[in-house]
Amino acid sequence: MLDRRLAAWDVYASLPMPTTSDEPWRRTNLRRFKPDNIGPSLNGTADAAVASVPDYLAAQLTEDKTGGLLVQVDGITQSYELSEELQSQGIIFCDMHVAVRDHAELVQKWFMTEGVPATDGKFAALHGAFWRGGTFLYVPKGVKAAAPMHSALWSANGKTFTHTLVVLEEGAEATFIDEYGSAESGSDALHVGAIELLVRDNASLMYASLQDFGTNMWQFNHERGRVGRDARLDWVTSAMGTRLLKAFQTVELDGQGSWARMSGLFFADGRQHFDLDTQQNHNAPDTVSDLLYKGALRDKSRSVWQGMIKALPGSQRIDGFQANRNLLLDKDARADSIPGLEIEADDVACTHASTVGKIDEEEVFYLMSRGIPRETAVQMVVEGFFDPLMQRIPFAGVRAHIAERIIEKVG
């Protein structure tokens, strides 16, 4: 692992810091980003006020028990459990460091090789050099995980670098939720994460990544799912927090007949800046991808969604869809929506849609005409806007928490 860290560092050192003249960074200016002014991670040793994980993060996912629960502060495990049932199924669900120690052969094979190599970019390389904490989930061939698993990753302060590596072997099935959060603080903080989702032939993964960092956080993420033959990846991502978020989220439909759905939900307010760069790469025939990202923006916040569907020349009979819908709640909020297609096959159905609009006053009036006060009516319209995505989040408790945050943000 040390060799890999050093190699990643070399990549980091060789790459310039992205600027707005680089196409993927054209709408996200890092001029105010001063990494040298951000202290090191506090290693989970900060005072209880910032280091204690709030109740909602580690809440059980279902009325029964979550099958696996991993709670980390600054990448250091605070509590961990994995049900006997999941253990007896041969499922590995653990701290990434434990995985390096106890499952070296698996980690060597997949850690930053197929999913997010250090060469993906400046921040992927930085992550490769400094990663700490995060989750390793491995589901053996043909095993259907008996219960969902859940990681709660709290960043107390400073710089954090958690890594998620999920491997579902052939025919395996699992549901996994990653939740990220941090306390609001006056000094800048940094999170550079990587998420790797490897879904082998006929396997099926439901993965949700839910981020609610404080607004002092700068976040740079590289995330990639690879989907094998006839396999399925149902990927939900939500973003509520950070000062600035830049994420690269990519699905690679590698196997014939593979299917991926990407569902994104974000709500920016204040001066938050979210920049989401998505790719749906159809690398095989008969593949289906379906992307829906919806964002609401308040105050002087800004969002960028830049999406691309690519199809290689041999990728016939594919069906790719992408839609980005944005709701502006204030006149100073701004959303840029940039869909894209690069299709080299000829027998394809690829469509995209993007909208940026204000809240519909006729809807608000209609609700008010039934006695609902304006404030509640606006909340309902915004909640309604997100509802189709909320329905894709698998647990009522998680949905309820996000709904609360949406209402808080609508104000």
Next chain:
Amino acid sequence: MTALEIRNLHVSVADQSILKGIDLTVKQGEIHAIMGPNGSGKSTLAYALAGHPFYEPTAGQVIFNGEDLLEMDADERSRAGLFLAFQYPVAVPGVTVANFLRQAINARRRAEDPDDKGISIPAFRRLLKTKMDMLGIDHKFAGRYLNEGFSGGEKKRAEILQMAVLEPSIAIMDETDSGLDIDALRVVAEGAVRLRNESDMGVIVITHYQRLLNYIVPDYVHILMNGRFVEHGGPDLALKLEELGYDWLRELYGTPEEA
């Protein structure tokens, strides 16, 4: 006894004067029909009474329950007991019929008592089922997004369902018959009649045609042309209109263009 008293009401839309002095008093239990050709100001009256910000009262008064209706926001008017069944109900994507109605009930309860916890889910379900059964509405309706993808008949039925749940003292039905075939019209009209018979609600039926009035028989008929009432009468007046059309009125009172 609740009454709606409209006194010399003038309303403008985008600085253009549409209603030019409306006087009308509707008491609970009464059914008033307002008829008139297109462009006479019927829907403007409905929206102005409901408090749509686009419709600006420029003169006159409306007293509802002893209070100045025009000073109230749209939500306050509803909570005070006024209901508008929309000619074109608005789709609100992502908000289910059930969630919407529960919020509407809770808004009433919270206006009475800010600490109210809201209607319990089981009590709400019972209420909604009772009302849906009374109007012959499929229970699945409750889980659908409000007016989204509804047929014309479903939209109008949803309006009547809302009326049934909210139990207004005065309801305005704005061209509830428009866009409905005769079967859908009968279902919707019978639902409205049942509500009015059970609750002693006052009703203002705004319509272009007589056919809705075969089901909802008015006590009074008022004819609106060019922003003013030009004739008042009983049910016979509606029948006369059905027979003769609006031309004789145009000859008597002029077309909007000439006014």
